[in-house]
Amino acid sequence: MGNCATGVAGLDEILAGGLAKGRLFLVEGSPGTGKTTLASQFLMAGAEQGEKVLYITLSETEEELRDGAASHGWTFPENFEVFELVPPESLLNDEQQQSLLYSSDLELGETTRRIFEVFERLQPARVVLDSLSEIRLLAQSSLRYRRQILALKHYFSHNDATVMMLDDLTADVMDKTVHSVAHAVIRLEELSPNYGPERRRMRVLKYRGRRYRGGYHDFVIDTGGIRVFPRLVSAEHRFEFKRETVPIENARLNDLLGGGFDRGASNLILGPAGTGKSLLALSFVASAVSRGEGAAMFIFDEELGLLFERSRGLGIDVQAMVDTGRLAIEQIDAAELTPGEFSERVRVCVETHGARTVVIDSLNGYQAAMPEEQALVLHMHELLQYLNRQGTTTFLTVAQHGLVGDMKAPVDVTYLADTVILLRYFEALGRVRRAISVVKKRTGVHEDTIREFMIDKEGITLGEPLTAFQGVLRGVPSLVSDEAGLLDVKRG
DSSP states (O other): OOEEOOOSBTHHHHTTSSEETTOEEEEEEOTTSSHHHHHHHHHHHHHHTTOOEEEEESSSOHHHHHHHHHHTTOOOOTTEEEEEOOOOGGGGSHHHHTOHHHHHHHHHHHHHHHHHHHHHHHOOSEEEEEOHHHHHHHHOSHHHHHHHHHHHHHHHHHTTOEEEEEEOSOSOTTOOHHHHHSSEEEEEEEEOOSSSSOEEEEEEEEETTOOOOOSEEEEEEETTEEEEEOOOOGGGOOOOOOOOEEOOSOHHHHHHTTSSEETTOEEEEEEETTSSHHHHHHHHHHHHHHTTOEEEEEESSSOHHHHHHHHHHTTOOHHHHHHTTSEEEEEOOTTTOOHHHHHHHHHHHHHTTOEEEEEEEOHHHHHHTSSSHHHHHHHHHHHHHHHHHTTOEEEEEEEEBSSSSSOBOSSOOGGGOSEEEEEEEEEETTEEEEEEEEEEETTSOOOOOOEEEEEETTEEEEEEEOTTEEOTTTTOOEEOSSOOOOOOTTOO
């Protein structure tokens, strides 16, 4: 029988190929969720393939539909027919309005007759009926409504038309009549967070005889129509690659890490604000680019201009790396971006631009885009699994609450990471210093030492193990030996 492409980016992937030809489909959602836009894209996709398509509107005028299309930059072609179905004038006179039952019976029959007439005249391959709320109100009872929908379904199916019916759920949200009649049901939802713009998501409630992608999928309505971001399923993305340890140029840091970073591993850089998490991750990106590999950075917390300026002071020219085409860097506004869209952007960088190193800075900013903490962990789990299976080395930064003493992370994702690098402040000889240690590495041995480190224009410098101190990781160290072995703080 074949499938009809929906014309909506990402939706065909969710539907496992599109909409089956010659079947009736239901798209439901409250007003403003994007039903008309989706339906218009569905018909435009058919019209572009040379099919005759028909939009039957009971709720909007033809002028409103065309104005809405123009806002997306669309112009309906000649084979895109809009039929504005308004009550005939004879049904609006006072005499027939005195009998509610008589006028509704007559109007329902007249409405159906006119739908059949325009279909017979045009013989379209795709039809949109907008919306079912008007037909439900005319039918007045659930039984008559069901019989009317069944009559429309059989009529269209005998003529091999693919039909999309829209329901704005304003008449009776508990009426599931069309759910049992339709071949598939797609629900659109709009969420209103406490801060930021509205967010939209969709879910396929049923699809007979097809293994569709279940669950919620984020989508946006931009100029040009709807874009859907299918929920990421890491098991669907497997890529053969050689698992190897890639050494880094800094000898002491390389030793601390047990030889370097592993391909397809996720690395968590954990520490309080200001300890150098972003710059440490950036130095790893610079190493990857110097090896000739592609890299991508997604920055949630810092203005890119400031990051570029700070990096230059440390001898890292981020702009030069971007200009070579090997580094893609994006400023992410958590309030404006859904988790699904963020996952899609990461996928594009990996699959299209060939990024082998990905930095997400930071998980705190990513959490701000999430409705709840549990969803954050699930989203991050799938994203990290996907990146690992693509052979991509991932760096996540997490800012812990507090500067010294007892510090807490906003969400515990340490179990997801293959390597955990811990950064700390400590006080020694009247100065605030920084310490680095590797507390976890799944794929091999690593140093169990705690070393002081500095980041300056000469790069990352690590000192000798801090054997003279006790309690550095707690942020409240005490000197237990005369030989501190500290770095020269006057350097640079």
